[in-house]
Amino acid sequence: MPELPEVETVRRGLAPAMEGAVIARAELRRPDLRFPLPEGFAARVEGRRILGLKRRAKYLVIDLSDGAAILAHLGMSGSFRVEEPAVLTNALPGSSGDTPGLFYLPRGKDARHDHVVFHLEREGRILQVVYNDPRRFGFMDLAEGTALDAHPFFRSLGEEPTGNGLSPDYLAARFKGKGQPVKATLLDQRVIAGLGNIYVCEALWRAGIAPATAAGALVRGDGAPGARLVALNTAIHQVIAEAIEAGGSSLRDHIRTDGTLGYFQHRFSVYDREGEACPRPACTGTVARIAQGGRSTFFCPVCQT
DNA sequence: CTCGGTTCCTGGAGGC
DNA sequence: TGCCTCCAGGAACCGA
Numbered sequence A: 001m002p003e004l005p006e007v008e009t010v011r012r013g014l015a016p017a018m019e020g021a022v023i024a025r026a027e028l029r030r031p032d033l034r035f036p037l038p039e040g041f042a043a044r045v046e047g048r049r050i051l052g053l054k055r056r057a058k059y060l061v062i063d064l065s066d067g068a069a070i071l072a073h074l075g076m077s078g079s080f081r082v083e084e085p086a087v088l089t090n091a092l093p094g095s096s097g098d099t100p101g102l103f104y105l106p107r108g109k110d111a112r113h114d115h116v117v118f119h120l121e122r123e124g125r126i127l128q129v130v131y132n133d134p135r136r137f138g139f140m141d142l143a144e145g146t147a148l149d150a151h152p153f154f155r156s157l158g159e160e161p162t163g164n165g166l167s168p169d170y171l172a173a174r175f176k177g178k179g180q181p182v183k184a185t186l187l188d189q190r191v192i193a194g195l196g197n198i199y200v201c202e203a204l205w206r207a208g209i210a211p212a213t214a215a216g217a218l219v220r221g222d223g224a225p226g227a228r229l230v231a232l233n234t235a236i237h238q239v240i241a242e243a244i245e246a247g248g249s250s251l252r253d254h255i256r257t258d259g260t261l262g263y264f265q266h267r268f269s270v271y272d273r274e275g276e277a278c279p280r281p282a283c284t285g286t287v288a289r290i291a292q293g294g295r296s297t298f299f300c301p302v303c304q305t
Numbered sequence B: 001c002t003c004g005g006t007t008c009c010t011g012g013a014g015g016c
Numbered sequence C: 001t002g003c004c005t006c007c008a009g010g011a012a013c014c015g016a
Helices: A004-018 A041-045 A168-175 A182-187 A197-207 A227-245
Strands: A022-028 A050-056 A059-064 A069-073 A079-083 A114-122 A125-132 A139-143 A288-292 A295-299
Touching: A004 A050, A004 A059, A004 A079, A004 A114, A004 A125, A004 A227, A022 A041, A041 A139, A168 A182, A168 A227, A182 A197, A197 A227, A197 A295
Parallel strands: none
Antiparallel strands: A022 A114, A050 A059, A059 A069, A069 A139, A079 A125, A114 A125, A288 A295
């Protein structure tokens, strides 16, 4: 699924189209995604103005004028796209509708999986924001009021990897005593909110830490972060910042809201590079793949120790 | 509480 | 071309 950088890219793509617009109609083409959509979802959002778009972990937060907020998680294969039926003249190569003025469908998208359509109106112009999700692992909810941190989705989330809250001391406190492989701990949204399989693999490679290392082994006996944990903290911050800057990674389903691609996948050091030479200068290792918790982990057995 | 395994769903890739 | 198996960016859930 889209991890944090991809969701942030989606947010930045949707914001210009959605902010300030009124939801004229919310079209639900099926009653559920991964979970049932909330009771009366369409009626509760129609007529509301969109104040702004935020992101928390891998969730998109759409703030509405009545204090409610739409929470959207893209799961593994969810994506949003913006269609401007009256204006669009730049249908993309390879899109299903290449007649100017008509809708387009970004590469690889199937209209059968367009599950939710927000019909927006702003200054007399209509545009549509379409949620497409083939695997339907995504979900949406409506949060009333402003107590977002108390919402069940958000209550247990850990620190964002984009701010000062994620620090060596924070990681030391959370890792201390844990026998779990550090790979699994980094994927735990209660510890760090927003990392997924790709960026965990990349961060561990950058920090030179073997994915099977017990998380607690990176913490000193007195509870202070060890040098490798300090390096891991830096690696996480850097890889996430670079990926956001690159517009995320485009693999399979992820695509930007305008149909273009992020390009961070070209900068992967180990993810999906099994059998290739480790890119670390002077390292003679070969990227390996193992399974941890049923997921693939990519790493260099030589320089990650 | 932690941990590992399973599950939801569809589609793409690769083997034969 | 077709059929089969495996795998995929997530995370809730269950049982030990």
